[in-house]
Amino acid sequence: MEVSVSRKAHFNAAHRLHINAWSDEENKRYFGSCNNANFHGHNYELIVQVTGEVDPVSGYLIDMKELKDVIKEEVEDRFDHKNLNLDTEEFKDLNPTAEHIAVVIWRLLRKRINQQLKLKITLYETERNFVEYSGN
Amino acid sequence: MEVSVSRKAHFNAAHRLHINAWSDEENKRYFGSCNNANFHGHNYELIVQVTGEVDPVSGYLIDMKELKDVIKEEVEDRFDHKNLNLDTEEFKDLNPTAEHIAVVIWRLLRKRINQQLKLKITLYETERNFVEYSGN
Amino acid sequence: MEVSVSRKAHFNAAHRLHINAWSDEENKRYFGSCNNANFHGHNYELIVQVTGEVDPVSGYLIDMKELKDVIKEEVEDRFDHKNLNLDTEEFKDLNPTAEHIAVVIWRLLRKRINQQLKLKITLYETERNFVEYSGN
């Protein structure tokens, strides 16, 4: 029985979209108000989905409390109430688009979750915009 | 890195479920209150999902502002505050079930979005009923 | 102990905003796309709030099942899957704005709910627009 189990979490962060190799004008034209030099921010909503075989004895795919703790350590403690561009190693040289943030979170969690389980990340930047990444 | 990016939109429309080739009695029996001759209506919630390779420079799969504009031109301007049966070309001879509306929206958007990107439509007719279509 | 108890319900209806005493041009200018001659529609979300003294024995203000049934009889059976302008007595000569619909629903329910209880109606026309009426 292959089942998926999902856990929601969230973090609040500031960011700006900006590519160092581009001129200010190019950045402004491409990213518009998202390029604001003084940053803006979001309440990021995160869904972590883990897929695999249910343990026939316990009826658990994964202990949700452990999953919750791993998300806290790898994602919330790292990004919550932070400026993604200035306060994090991950986005020092990587443009913090929703696409990139989802990929970064996937990689951080991939190292911590049993390799026999599949992993998928859904990240809401706003209620109306969201991205998904499964490591492919 | 294959990522999916989704954008939500909505439109409010009137419709009735009715098949011209059937008798009134058959329509009434099959579609029940959804067949009401004077129409009823919904707040349709739409999720447009686009899937493909993230641009390694910009960190964008697709410019969300462009996607938002395409949805406005092809879907909202066409269907919002309209009677789907009477005011639109698409449903003159096609029964406007949620299934058909999702397929029609998929086809309208498919022409406007880069053919290298996959496209999926999710359409909520009510909070409790929704349909999905990926072009298969 | 004065407590408020609320129950949510919903109905899907078609309508158009139109005042018979005005010219078509005036209606069009004032109500815009909401004036569309062929109607449009909404999923109306309704919250019925009843306020009064909790019964010290049962711990109930009002039996929720009875409240649910009254809402079904007076609101859902009357307006669900209907055209408010064409299919209902209430809006034959009354412009079905969200404000008027809330007032009409309040009056329909007021007759059916114990007069010692206060009554308030909240009506969502869309997720972003809603009205409230308390009978004052």
Add this chain to the structure above:
Amino acid sequence: MEVSVSRKAHFNAAHRLHINAWSDEENKRYFGSCNNANFHGHNYELIVQVTGEVDPVSGYLIDMKELKDVIKEEVEDRFDHKNLNLDTEEFKDLNPTAEHIAVVIWRLLRKRINQQLKLKITLYETERNFVEYSGN
């Protein structure tokens, strides 16, 4: 045209996580507060997704009213306002984790839905924890 149609439903139930073959201490250590001997409970939110070919005449994949009735008979009448461990056949000897509940619901509905249609269950135990099962 392969389309998915989904219907939401819900039921409110009590349960405890407990494996008869384990000692009380093992159960307590493994399931924590979810093992509380006197039970706790949830508002379970259910999404039933059915996938297949749309009927080219009616524009329906499945009659939503029939799907709603099947969910009521197989899931709501069986589990709503019940104690899953004590009041149901299904969980007399099966630990009622969200994973197991999703699998049980899938099996109950699978028997009632046209075998040419694919079936997927999503079950929210809380707003933050949910599971998915497709019968694989």
Add this chain to the structure above:
Amino acid sequence: MEVSVSRKAHFNAAHRLHINAWSDEENKRYFGSCNNANFHGHNYELIVQVTGEVDPVSGYLIDMKELKDVIKEEVEDRFDHKNLNLDTEEFKDLNPTAEHIAVVIWRLLRKRINQQLKLKITLYETERNFVEYSGN
């Protein structure tokens, strides 16, 4: 400047509606399936609203982290993953209707929050049923 500040929290609990002074038959007739002898349960969603004058220096009405901690100590630690009828002092002899639970929570929090601030409780028993209590 009188401002209201609200904080959401939740707890999952089992309960049954039952009045010891009534016969089993009376309980069954009055409370229906909510009287199930083996209990059922809910995800209770709680909104705690505090109203008063904003501190002109800090711009805070109340420190949200302190409010969050008080709710955890008085409500979540007491009721989460519990059977309200069997595991709590508060509902040993008090029927745990949503109305009564809201009043009990109001009294527990009232003792812990500055008396110059007004306090209001909103408690969702399900997404469709909720109660409010302000201490009047």
Add this chain to the structure above:
Amino acid sequence: MEVSVSRKAHFNAAHRLHINAWSDEENKRYFGSCNNANFHGHNYELIVQVTGEVDPVSGYLIDMKELKDVIKEEVEDRFDHKNLNLDTEEFKDLNPTAEHIAVVIWRLLRKRINQQLKLKITLYETERNFVEYSGN
């Protein structure tokens, strides 16, 4: 007939809680992670409620399109994709707590809305924290 009409809007902004007259240590102790020197951010959800007499002819309390435009001009154009501390006049010398932001928005809108109508602001800083202000 006194009716309330509400309109939802939103804006995404960066901010930090900081009082210039306090030492860095005092700010850190009082505001915790909200004091982060490089800012963090939120998706602010705004509900603007207007209360007054419904026009007996049109059935409108206020034209929702006008209200939407006023909110865009006064709130969204001013605060969306901005750093509240650095990019706005309003919070140059005012700590941008949710309480203060709600009061500032109330004052900006109060000037633009008919003085015979009452005005109330609800501002969600996160899904779990929100404030209300009515000008008292």
